[in-house]
Amino acid sequence: MTLYAFYAALQQGLVYGIMAIGVYLTFRILDFPDLTVDGSLPLGAAISAVAITSGVNPWLSLLLAMGGGFLAGMVTAVLTTRFHILHLLASILTMTALYSINIRIMDGPNVALLGRQTVFDWGLSLGLPSPWPELIVFVGVSAVVLLLLIWFLTTELGQAVLATGDNPQMIRSLGVNTSFIIILGVGLSNALVALSGALVAQHQGAADVSMGVGTIVAGLASVIVGETVFGDRTLTKALLAAVLGSILYRLAIGFALGLAFFNPSDLNLLTSVLVVVAMITPSLKRRLFQR
């Protein structure tokens, strides 16, 4: 692996790590497998790109992207809680609808950001060479997201979110409207995924309608690899593990794709295999050691 490839994998791991935090929130905390993310990642990218090309400040465009992601998550959660559509199906419906919506937003399948302002421009004016401005922005945004989320989950409301995933019957009988909590949680998760998508678009210099394909699998890979390698004994550790898992996942993929045998199009196959291996390893271990 070249140093260039290493930095690229590190950057990707960090920026998609924010998405992995969102996936952790639905998949692990709320016990709500949510495929909306395949649509809300490009949604965030599209909103941010269109906002920037219309002259909006790139930092502000991140907030707009998060708002869009939150709405997308809300749609899935409302379909599930109010209309009792199975969560997986509801999220597939939203994801499918988002494909068309994203093209509408961009007025085409993609928007280029070449020569436009981005959140990395300050590095250039300070004379910092790539990849440092990108790395600093990604680490900074990840840290803010992690700190805010960890703080939120210790509040009265946050504790109700955790309890809703853990024992919904119990927390309802303690007076919590679990539908509201699920709408809030899935919204929040997709806001983070959209934020990740917006940063990816600014980093790549373009938003593309197909950039969301495989987001959920990459997110699950990050969460599961993180849990397996770094542990998930406390909530703080588990959230941090999702980000570290994302970095590890991108490094592993970067390394595998660097081998002459693999094509870049093998990414999805490799990711699926990686997730399956990580998921069955614990039970395989148990079986082997019992005999």
Next chain:
Amino acid sequence: MITLTNIIKYFHKGSVNEVFALDKISLHLEEGDFVTVIGSNGAGKSTLLNGIAGTFFPDSGKIEVDGMDVTHWPEYRRAALVARVFQDPLLGTCPAATIEQNLALASLRGKRRGLGRGVKTADRILFREALARLQLGLEDRMLDKVGLLSGGQRQALTMLMATAVRPKVLLLDEHIAALDPKTAGQILGLTREIVEGQKLTTLMITHNMNHAIAFGNRLVMLHQGRILLDLSGEKKAGLTVKDLLEQFYHAQGEELATDSLLLG
């Protein structure tokens, strides 16, 4: 404190699985009434309690708690008035949360949950005192996850959580049925201490006729969604298990008689 008027509930109405669960149930509980509820399987005991808690809405009838018409309130809203303890000890607590986090969740029953700290320092002292009264040593394990506790410990904690905020009505749905006899006895003792000590208006379902007689000031027997027997005061105090069984078989016998007439 709580008044049910002509509550009717069908499940799966119009299908082959139709169940007539509650047949025009009317029941009034005064403040501080401790009512034991008995009846055979399928008599409608749990359905009655679920109906009060708001797990489902009745097909017709009216439910009032503390003078408010709560018939169409969803479950989470009624929780401000109604607390419950389930048969399954796993249902009443959050396994992944610590003991103090569970108590903090319960201490906000029916209140707004904002961005204040989930577990407040001042509350910790109160939780500690309350846990110490259980004499299970849980006051020294406040940071342990509840998933590590035994069924009996979890059910004791659930009793504490259900009454952390004084409920207008406490619903106990066979809350000792899943415990071993010794633990069941302890939880029953705790129940008497809390319910009688705080004079809580309570409905307690039990399968044990001795408990039904020994506890509370009033006894209700349900059969096929109807109230078959409602005894209080001296009438209840003088009851024996034999009386109850006789009443029960008497009711069933009548039904057999009408059935055989129909079939005959």
